[in-house]
Amino acid sequence: MSEPTPTGARAQLLALARDNRALPIPGRSPDPSARRSAVLVLFGVLDTVPAATPATPNVAADLDVLLTRRSPDLTHHPGQIAFPGGGIDDDDGGPxxxxxxxAVEETGLDPAGVEVLGRLGDLGLPVSDNVVTPVLAWWATPSPLVPDGTETAEVFRVPVADLVDPGNRRTTAITRGSETWRGPAFEVADRVVWGFTAMVLDALLDALGWSEPWDRRREIPVPL
Known part of the structure; x- marks a missing residue:
């Protein structure tokens, strides 16, 4: 496959959103009575476009994705890398x-520059008894970012090329009692992206055809 251009990458994201299918992530079927949330998976064009490298010949090397680091003071998932998002309120028009x-509340981005492409299928999360809807979006006009300092400690943009680079891919492992759970992870920008966010990114990159083969034996402990 030839290297996607920004326009081509947006078209791929739009086509995936129009399918409205759930990513193949381990979990359980969505419970209609569970708490509902939505996360914004926002792709944009890097401010400085790097030259393509032989290690990532098929990646949309000029794109990035918006991530946050949750406040260490939060009760749930403190300090974890995440997509911006949260609970769906009654007065919201939907996910x-x-x-x-x-995302506006957590990162300070200007919503006028965000083009929502559509939603993916709901994902049931057994750990938090929550149903999460990933919303794909295109950052048509990037704006300055300022974390709210309450729920979000940091906001940053990760190049897609770094996410796809096999050298940055890992498998996390967490053992509780006699059971061990393993999942995909990324070591990027001096941070470890793991858990739900890493599972969504891993499945999304696969669905878009942007992934490169990587060694799943490179195992690291969960950064709790």
Whole structure:
């Protein structure tokens, strides 16, 4: 496959969103009575476009994705890398509105520059008894970012090329009692992306055809 251009990458994201299918992530079927949330998976074009490298010939090397680091003071998932997002309020127009609203609150981005492409299928999360809807979006006009300092400690943009680079891919492992759970992870920008966020990114890159083969035997402990 030839290297996607920004326009081509946006078209791929739009086509995936129009399918409205759930990513193949381990979990359970969404529970209609569970708490509902939405996250914004926001792709944009890097401010400085790097030259393509032989290690990542098929990646959308000029794109990035917006991530946050949750406050260490939060009760749930403190300090973890995440997509911006949160609970869907009664006065939200749906998951898309909730994802953008939460992203604005957490990161300070200008919603006028965000083009919502559509939603993916709901994902049931057994750990938090929550149903999460990933919302795909295109950052048509990037704006300055300022973390709210309450829920979000840091906001940053990760190049897609770094996420796809096999050298940055890992498998996390966590053992509780006699059981061990393993999942995909990324070591990028001096941070470890793991858990739900890493599972979504891993499945999304696969669905888009942007992934490169990587060694799943490179195992690291969960950074708790």
């Amino acid at each position: 898309e509105d909730a994802a953008v609203r939460e």
